[in-house]
Amino acid sequence: MRKKSRDPQTASESKRLEEYEFYPFVVDDGGHVEFSAERFVAAVRHFLTTGNPIAARELIVIGEQNLVRDTFPSDDVRTYKELFQTYDGASVIHDNSAYLxxxxxxxxxxxxxxxxxxxxxxxxxxxxxxxxxxxxxxxxxxxxxxxxxxxxxxxxxxxxxxxxxxxxxxxxxxxxxxxxxxxxxxxxxxxxxxxxxxxxxxxxxxxEEVLTDNQRVHAFFDNLLRTDFELDENILSRSEYQAALQGKRHFLDEAIRAVGGTGTASAQSATLRLIGGLDSVVLSRFKVAGRYTRFDPAIREQLLDARLAIRSGLTSRTGNRENHLVWGRPGTGKTFLIHEIAGELDGVNYVELNLARVGEEDLRAGCTAAIESATPSLVLIDEVDARPDAAWPYETLLPFLDANVEADRHVVFVLAGSSGESAKDLAQAIEKRPKGKDLLSRTPEPNRFAVDPLGVGDQISVAISQFLGEGANVGRPIRRVEKAALYYLASTPYLSNARQLAEFAARAVRRVPEGEERLKYDHLFGAGDPENKEFWVGMNRDAAELVGRYVEVSP
CATH class of the missing domain: 3.30.450.20 (PAS domain)
Structure with missing residues (x-):
């Protein structure tokens, strides 16, 4: 029979574990630290007879780290378990989990x-x-x-x-x-x-994948610079704060300046060829829904199919679940697309709820109002992949996604998110969440689609759409756009975000003088804008043939 260990509290020490000669790590000839099983066993036996809670509990951490339960002989494992019990090893593990x-x-x-x-x-x-x-x-x-x-x-x-x-x-x-x-x-x-x-x-x-593709470079920076809300705070030093008020726009690292540029040579060349070859743009050729346009025909056709599926659920009461899942990186215009689909139909009640910003009560209230509307409702649940650890978002949504079947309602839900690189990735991210599988069971595969990132052609079509729309709003119709202006829009990474591009284009139109039907490169910038000067120098070197040449534009 194994001899019972002496109560460690009858003799106690206060040294740290590293101070003992049996500290269970040694350094080999190559300078590598190695775990010593022999020293570890000696330490266990010592602390079973001589109390030292600080050192013994650290020894328990080391024992768990080095998997002694799985690798030691059975007698030594029993001794270690006795140490674990004596010094309440379970609380050590729990305490560390809480700490992390x-x-x-x-x-x-x-x-x-x-x-x-x-x-x-x-x-x-x-x-x-x-x-x-x-x-x-x-x-x-x-x-x-x-x-x-x-x-x-x-x-x-x-x-x-x-x-x-x-x-x-x-x-x-x-x-x-x-x-x-x-x-x-x-x-x-x-x-x-x-x-x-x-x-x-x-x-x-x-x-190999991002830097070689201008569209992916833009998408990368969209994700890197993505924000969810705006605060009024100052993080600048006093001198930088004053400089910012006087027009200083950014910090420029000299290491970045040394390798600067608007993209790879191949991407720049493709942009020049595209814009240089444009003589006229008839925007209706690129229309998907309302003012939402896409330049690439393959992407456009896919989105037209999605538009038709959403519209069909609104134009007739099917008695089926009409739920759709859409993936797209931030800035691709997912929200704008759904808004424009709703705007094409008279009498449609459009509701937009952002899961990252609304609480449980607001989510339930918004969905309740939608399904109780006297007219068909289109509900966009944006950032459906937000709050990944919370159960209430999907638990709240599920009954509403069944409303057409269970309560004879007339509502279409579009669930939009940006996780991963595709609609499939988004679905996989949702599936891992509480009630995620239940949510996906209500959005069948045919109702899942992607809004791909904006390419150069898309940036041009979005900008022209905004030029025409804002021109009509302010009574300054735009008939022609300088190619140099389009080159700037297509070469500036942050303008691959549809929302930022739309706002930028609208400001440019407001700078066009009354009676002028041409939107020029100069109209893109306010007076004294340093970005204008910096880009102008590079453009005159790389794309001088676009200056003073125009593209005819029409709806």
Whole structure:
């Protein structure tokens, strides 16, 4: 029979675990930190006879990190379990999980700040290395999900700490994949290393897929610069604040200036060819719905099919669920498209609810008003992929998605989101959420479609649409547009966002003098705008043939 251990409280010590000669890590001849099973067992036996809660609880953390329950002989495992019981190891594990909750929130918020950019961020719980990943955003970059392990990371981070090294901006090459990575260890005074935040950037995706395609460059920056609301706060120093009030527009890093430009040579050449070959634009040729236009014929035809499906649910009472799922990156005009579809039909009650901004009561009230309307309702639930950890959004929506079947109502729902790279990716993201499968069961595959990012031709057609519309509104009809103006609109990344492009174009029209029917390059800018001067220099070098030449435009 095994001899009962002495109560560790009868003899106590207060040293840190690192101060004992049996500290269970050693450094080999190559300078690598390794776990010592022999020292670990000696430490366990010591703390079963001599009390030291601080050191013993850190030892429990190390035991869990190094999977001693799975790798040690049975006698040593029994001894370790006795230590675990004596020093309340369960509370150590629970305490560490609670400690990492805020890091999980940090990872979530940072990840949500940069959607669809090929940047993965996650947090490891290194007290449970076999199921280390406890929070992850954009896991599609590496294919990892919650619960993936990180069994080698503990010793690697301990080795780097021993050598006073940071694991910052390192490269990983795995087969054909290449990543830029940073790993930030999380240390606690009482337990030592307990976790890590990791940032992984898909280098080949950015270099080979994004940088070689002007449309994707624009989409990348749309996602990088995406905002959800505006605040009135000052984050500038006093001097920078004064400079901003006097017209300073941005900070320019000299490293960026050295490699600046409007895009790759091939993308720039394609833009020049497209605009240079335009003599006239009849906007109706590109129409999808109302004022929403698309230049690419394949994209346009797909969206016309989606428009027809949505309209058919509004023009006749089918008694079926008329629910649609639409994916599109921020700035592609998803909201505008649905708004214009509603505007084409007389008597349609249009309701727009943004799931990132409304609470449960407002969501329920908006949907209730829609299904109780005396006329057909088109309801857009924007950012349907927001609030990923909350159950109430989909629980609230589900009864309304059944309203046509269960309550003989006449309503069409369009659920719009931007997760992933396609409607399929959006559906997969929704499926993982509480009640997500139930929500998807009410949006059949034929009713799922994508609004692809704006290309150069789309930027031109959207701008011309705004020029014509705003010109009519202010009594200054636009008949011709200078090609140099179109070149600026197509070459400026932030204007690939449909909303920003529309606002920019409307301001330009208001600068056109009364009686002038031409919109010129100069009308794009206010007096003294430094961006005008900077772009003008480059355009005269690369696209001088577009200056003073015009495109005839008509609805």
């Amino acid at each position: 909750e805020n890091y999980k929130r940090i990872v979530h918020l940072i990840g949500q700040s940069f959607p669809n950019t090929g940047i993965e961020i996650l947090v490891h719980d290194l007290v449970n290395p076999s199921k280390a990943v406890i929070a992850i955003e954009h896991g599609e970059v590496t294919g990892r999900t919650l619960g993936h392990g990180a069994t080698k990371l503990v010793l690697d981070l301990k080795t780097r700490r021993y050598h006073n090294q940071d694991k910052l901006n390192y490269e990983l090459n795995i087969g054909a994949r290449r990543f830029k990575c940073t790993t930030i260890p999380i240390f606690r005074p009482e337990y030592g290393l307990v976790g890590a935040i990791c940032i992984n950037v898909d280098v080949r995706f950015l270099r």
